[in-house]
Amino acid sequence: MPDLVPSPPASAVTGPDAMAYDHPADLRVVRVFVGDRAAALGLPEMRAELLVLAVSELATNTLQHTDGGGRVRVWAQDGYVVCDVVDRGPAHGFGRQMPAADALRGRGLAIVERVCDAVEAIPVPDGTLVRIRLRL
């Protein structure tokens, strides 16, 4: 497994491999950004759509459960497309089962776990970093 939290490259804050979001209208912009990045990094279209879905769920989680926005960055490392979603929320409870089909809530993070090859939640100063990977 690659190292957990490498220092973010400078480009992760303002460069073309990162973007910030803080409003529901930003979600579709995040999806376009992640889809374009995934395609540029060589992730096949169907898997790129799964990555886009996972990131959209994580960003939605930020907007629903924290009082601020978040930041997304996407890169490739060791045969994976890696995506970090950072926000000011508490640690996520991964390892959860998919709720019952007729449940009203609780699907977002379960969907992330189902569609990604790996998911990690890492505490960072003032928040949480969720790192997801899909094999190239």
Place this chain on the structure above:
Amino acid sequence: MMFSDPPRTEAKRYPTAMAHFQARTTAGPGRVVVTLTGECDLEGRDELTAMLLTAVDSAPVVVVDLAGVTFIDSSGIHGLVTAHRAAQDAGRRLHVTNAGGTVATVLEITGVAGLLGHPSAVVPGTAAGEDTAHA
């Protein structure tokens, strides 16, 4: 349990200034078909839910045609399940049909495909627009 449905087919368009989806509701005898297009995410969740609840109020069977939906996540699923539960409470039914690609994947992994899948794979007329009026 047939209700006195309007004898003609009606089409209503729900323009969505905020959300990037559109819904067209087509009423027929005993059912309405809600044809969704675009992206069903948090931005349009409340609007989608309200529109589906209105559809459930209007007919004993609601068929939600997802052929034109390019993205759905847990927010969109929330709207579908909320409307399903309202339908169930009222002794009515809500189905989804024609999901493709990653939209179908989301329905499968959440179990919603099994919960709301239409008994027949394709509802006659929904994909081809045979019995839908054009707005």
